[in-house]
Amino acid sequence: MKVTEKDVTYVADLANLELTLAERERMIRDLNSILDYIDSLSELDTTNVPPMAQISDRFGVDESRQGSARFAYASREDVHEGLRKSLPHDVALANAPDSDGTFFEVPKVIER
Amino acid sequence: MNLKSLTIHDARSAVLQRKSTATSLAEAFYTKIQSDDLKIGAYLTLCKERALAKAEEIDELAEKGQRLPLLGGVPVAIKDVMVTKGVRTTAGSKILGNYTPPDDCTAVARLEAAGAIVLGKLNCDEFAMGSSNENSAWKPVHNPRDLSRVPGGSSGGAAAAVAADMAVAALGSDTGGSVRQPASFCGVVGLMPTYGRVSRYGLIAFASSLDHIGPLTKTVRDAAILLGVIAGRDPMDSTCAEVPVPDYVAELEKPIKGLKIGVAKEYFGEGLDNEVRKSVEAAIQKLAELGCEIVEVSLPHTKYAIPTYYIIATAEASANLARFDGVRYGFRAPEARTLSAMYRGTRDLGFGAEVKRRIMLGTYALSAGYYDAYYLKAQRVRTLLTRDFEEVFKRVHAIVTPTSPTPAFKLGEKVDDPLAMYLADIYTVTADLAGIPGISVPCGQTRENLPIGLQILGKHFDEATILRVAHVYEMSRVEESLKS
Numbered sequence: 001m002k003v004t005e006k007d008v009t010y011v012a013d014l015a016n017l018e019l020t021l022a023e024r025e026r027m028i029r030d031l032n033s034i035l036d037y038i039d040s041l042s043e044l045d046t047t048n049v050p051p052m053a054q055i056s057d058r059f060g061v062d063e064s065r066q067g068s069a070r071f072a073y074a075s076r077e078d079v080h081e082g083l084r085k086s087l088p089h090d091v092a093l094a095n096a097p098d099s100d101g102t103f104f105e106v107p108k109v110i111e112r
Numbered sequence: 113m114n115l116k117s118l119t120i121h122d123a124r125s126a127v128l129q130r131k132s133t134a135t136s137l138a139e140a141f142y143t144k145i146q147s148d149d150l151k152i153g154a155y156l157t158l159c160k161e162r163a164l165a166k167a168e169e170i171d172e173l174a175e176k177g178q179r180l181p182l183l184g185g186v187p188v189a190i191k192d193v194m195v196t197k198g199v200r201t202t203a204g205s206k207i208l209g210n211y212t213p214p215d216d217c218t219a220v221a222r223l224e225a226a227g228a229i230v231l232g233k234l235n236c237d238e239f240a241m242g243s244s245n246e247n248s249a250w251k252p253v254h255n256p257r258d259l260s261r262v263p264g265g266s267s268g269g270a271a272a273a274v275a276a277d278m279a280v281a282a283l284g285s286d287t288g289g290s291v292r293q294p295a296s297f298c299g300v301v302g303l304m305p306t307y308g309r310v311s312r313y314g315l316i317a318f319a320s321s322l323d324h325i326g327p328l329t330k331t332v333r334d335a336a337i338l339l340g341v342i343a344g345r346d347p348m349d350s351t352c353a354e355v356p357v358p359d360y361v362a363e364l365e366k367p368i369k370g371l372k373i374g375v376a377k378e379y380f381g382e383g384l385d386n387e388v389r390k391s392v393e394a395a396i397q398k399l400a401e402l403g404c405e406i407v408e409v410s411l412p413h414t415k416y417a418i419p420t421y422y423i424i425a426t427a428e429a430s431a432n433l434a435r436f437d438g439v440r441y442g443f444r445a446p447e448a449r450t451l452s453a454m455y456r457g458t459r460d461l462g463f464g465a466e467v468k469r470r471i472m473l474g475t476y477a478l479s480a481g482y483y484d485a486y487y488l489k490a491q492r493v494r495t496l497l498t499r500d501f502e503e504v505f506k507r508v509h510a511i512v513t514p515t516s517p518t519p520a521f522k523l524g525e526k527v528d529d530p531l532a533m534y535l536a537d538i539y540t541v542t543a544d545l546a547g548i549p550g551i552s553v554p555c556g557q558t559r560e561n562l563p564i565g566l567q568i569l570g571k572h573f574d575e576a577t578i579l580r581v582a583h584v585y586e587m588s589r590v591e592e593s594l595k596s
Contacts, residue, residue: 051491055547095441
């Protein structure tokens with residue numbers, strides 16, 4: 001078994017999930033079954049194969065340039081009056097579970 | 113007005129020729145939804161006020177004898193992963209149960225600008241994660257052709273609404289097959305355009321390098337019309353490519369004689385239902401009779417597509433879904449005393465089982481010590497899968513395959529076995545990974561009257577060719593049914 005209870009606890013922590021005891025047991029079972037299947041990828045020798053993040057890597061990228069300049073095709077001219085104005089304050093707060101009308105409110109961040 | 117088989121052209125003509133009004137057409141669809149959707153479950157939210165206001169605008173144009181826009185008065189519906197200003201948008205999740213977006217998705221705005229009437233928002237798997245629509249936090253969708261079966265997923269509501277004549281057409285999203293597979297299960301047309309063809313501004317993100325918006329329609333012509341409306345550069349989405357958009361409807365009329373059509377043996381192996389195989393083979397035979405040259409090809413890495421997909425899609429999802437934290441919008445767990453407890457409680461209660469499973473798998477694949485073995489490995493295999501297609505497309509104009517290995521399965525049949533559910537996407541995920549376009553067009557039905565879909569895959573940005581092949585094939589089926 002690849003994924004242990006300890007792994008599930010660690011990963012749930014990274015993902016900001018708590019998970020009930022029943023969910024954890026189920027998760028161990030499901031993740032192991034899926035990862036067993038995924039392991040077939042190790043049959044392939046990919047030593048000299050470059051990774052691909054998305055197909056735009058193959059379209060429009062200017063290979064003669066460096067860094068983010070390679071993706072110049074995806075950029076546009078700066079505009080002074082933005083494409084869309086920032087959301088008005090009240091609209092930005094309209095969906096907030098809790099706010100004081102100026103800020104989003106959350107439970108205490110620092111414990112002491 | 114008979115809503116059955118009503119196409120975009122029919123609906124617009126009826127309004128244009130004053131046989132109906134956009135308002136009465138929309139009302140007729142709402143009446144149909146009210147009577148039929150109780151047993152199907154395709155809609156999550158209706159936006160009648162918005163629809164009737166839009167319909168009134170169209171009716172005024174028609175009354176004054178002014179030119180009607182391309183989709184003038186055509187009732188459509190939108191998968192609930194695309195945001196709609198002022199209309200609740202949930203992505204099928206409890207965590208967005210009370211979310212009212214401040215803006216419209218570009219694709220939706222373009223439909224409305226072309227005169228379409230948005231009737232409402234369609235059910236789907238939570239955050240578009242699923243192949244049966246059973247992961248919706250709200251209710252399952254029943255396949256209109258057999259209510260005991262799933263409509264496919266994740267755009268299950270979209271496929272069911274079009275199949276049951278509760279919308280003329282719909283927009284869905286496809287990350288691993290979520291437009292094409294439900295289209296095939298419900299007997300409608302589903303098109304996934306090339307990655308970068310259609311803006312995703314306002315599409316709630318699942319896996320950003322794989323997400324596509326695409327139409328579900330009753331005919332291939334309707335899919336061509338809708339693609340023409342939603343395609344093209346959008347300054348709000350930098351991944352939306354600056355590639356000229358052809359006149360897809362005009363392209364349908366070109367001949368298909370002499371086109372080379374690839375058939376890959378990897379798509380006809382173990383796990384393929386016999387009736388689906390026979391139906392797809394008959395469709396290939398038909399394409400040969402219509403003058404296409406059938407070429408045997410190989411896409412050798414196909415069997416690695418599902419494992420590759422489930423690493424890349426879940427890794428990206430784990431990052432995209434980090435934004436749901438109960439602070440700025442959506443559900444917040446009540447009574448949490450610390451920030452950390454609030455985050456966890458919100459996500460624990462707000463997300464469903466499949467979403468948590470994918471967040472966990474994706475986080476695991478990205479975590480220290482596993483990144484190279486899983487995520488980087490999958491990205492390398494993604495290159496191999498894409499090269500497979502690039503090689504084959506040097507020799508053929510399109511590739512045909514079954515859309516799904518089986519017809520629609522029973523509700524509940526696969527819910528306890530995530531891996532079995534994932535394998536429902538075995539013929540569709542490859543196109544998402546390679547970023548190429550694909551269309552599913554009905555090609556027959558099983559002895560139990562369940563629809564079967566033929567998938568046609570094309571070169572990057574060459575939707576025109578797959579639409580044309582699908583259109584000519586569809587016309588040949590119409591002719592045959594008229595003969596018999």
